[in-house]
Amino acid sequence: MSVVEIANLTKRYGSVLAVNDVTLSLEQDIIHGLLGRNGAGKTTLMQLLTGQDFASSGSISVFGAPPVENARVLQNICFIKESQKYPEDFRAKHVFTNAPLFFENWDSAFAEQLVAEFRLPLNRRIKKLSRGQLSSLGVIVGLASRAPLTFFDEPYLGLDAVARQLFYDRLLEDFAEHPRTVILSTHLIDEVQNLLQHVIVIDEGRILVDSDAEELRGSATTVAGTARAVDAFTLGRTVLSRQGLGALAQATLSRLSDEDRAAAAAAGLDITPVSLQQLVVSLSETAQAASAHSGTSAQLGTSTTSTQREK
């Protein structure tokens, strides 16, 4: 069942198309990754979905209704973002005393546990918190709110590696016990790749990928070897990216059949699966090249459309 349905959604800021004709649905109780380069449109999309901004055109349905000024919808949403504003003079503890008023499923014991684990100083004024501590505060609210629809927009700027791992661990554990729909926007793709069940890649406001994460992981392969062997093998196939170094080269290709693999191995090529991060980079590069070539926003090559939602 889908929690979010958007159709032909567009958001313009003057001449900037921050979100460009996006059609998408988000399934209930799934952890989604929302990935893309700086300025791709991730925050704008989340602002539209959380009723913080109006669309220029298109439709949005969240829990069956448009989110803007819709209390029934908004009370089921938690949006954690770096730019969160708190009342002047608020201390961290005030956030936790107020949170149950906003979040029906708020779990105070879980919040307390997380405060201890993240070592968040409760009595300190929020404006005095370090960047990482401020991120911890957001992450704790996002987890303990147990909102049916939870958005994390780059939630961990400034968080150290230990705290980030803690976030991933607690998210997965708590999600297992209390499934909900999560949208996690991040640039740290390698770190979260095993956390994500569904991956959405946005570029210049358009959806490049909308795919089950497992399917996506198996959807591309890198072959490496002599440039001559790589080029012979890739001739006639869709190449997502190619790097060369002197007489050596490697190319990332979309899904290879068993026969393709055997042929690559017979040609002396090394075959390795592509990480989600490499894949996102390759797809973004392909899209950019296509965009530059056609003068319009990119569509992926035919062989990668299997990773895109059927429209």
Ligand SMILES: Nc1ncnc2c1ncn2[C@@H]1O[C@H](COP(=O)(O)OP(=O)(O)OP(=O)(O)O)[C@@H](O)[C@H]1O
């Ligand atoms: N209020 C605004 N006025 C004008 N342009 C805006 C506004 N908000 C966003 N934009 C532009 O819209 C585009 C999408 O921005 P958005 O913040 O959604 O990207 P993002 O994917 O979240 O980027 P990042 O990863 O850098 O946070 C960018 O080109 C940005 O400059």
